Amino acid sequence: xxxxxxxxxxxxxxxxxxxxxxxxxxxxxxxxxxxxxxxxxxxxxxxxxxxxxxxxxxxxxxxxxxxxxxxxxxxxxxxxxxxxxxxxxxxxxxxxxxxxxxxxxxxxxxxxxxxxxxxxxxxxxxxxxxxxxxxxxxxxxxxxxxxxxxxxxx
Numbered sequence: 001x002x003x004x005x006x007x008x009x010x011x012x013x014x015x016x017x018x019x020x021x022x023x024x025x026x027x028x029x030x031x032x033x034x035x036x037x038x039x040x041x042x043x044x045x046x047x048x049x050x051x052x053x054x055x056x057x058x059x060x061x062x063x064x065x066x067x068x069x070x071x072x073x074x075x076x077x078x079x080x081x082x083x084x085x086x087x088x089x090x091x092x093x094x095x096x097x098x099x100x101x102x103x104x105x106x107x108x109x110x111x112x113x114x115x116x117x118x119x120x121x122x123x124x125x126x127x128x129x130x131x132x133x134x135x136x137x138x139x140x141x142x143x144x145x146x147x148x149x150x151x152x153x154x
Contacts, residue, residue: 039086043153045116052111052121060128071132078129082122082149086115123153 046052061067068074112118126133126144133144144150
């Protein structure tokens with residue numbers, strides 16, 4: 001990814017997404033916490049891809065054209081989407097099936113209903129905002145470059 005390349009070249013670091021000290025650790029791991037399951041983000045479970053891509057492009061254009069009151073709040077929002085976790089009880093797991101997208105119009109769809117869609121949108125916005133993000137300090141760039149969700153959704 002561009003972020004990985006930028007971080008590696010600017011700080012002399014060699015980052016490898018493929019090696020992890022602990023198996024199944026990080027944001028993509030499904031965790032069981034006090035009878036609640038934390039949903040793993042999975043690029044294969046993203047719905048409404050075209051709409052999310054268009055929304056990411058439109059949102060990024062608003063940021064680029066200074067049509068937002070505070071760019072840092074927008075980046076904070078995108079990072080919240082990137083790191084979001086959806087928890088639900090084990091009993092609710094079967095009730096959480098994807099709703100039928102074919103019978104809902106665009107106004108009724110909840111594009112950010114799933115953690116998968118949130119991460120997909122966030123990664124696309126970060127990609128569009130690479131020019132801005134590249135000016136962040138090296139520690140932040142390193143954390144973004146090492147983020148498993150960015151690696152798996154890019």
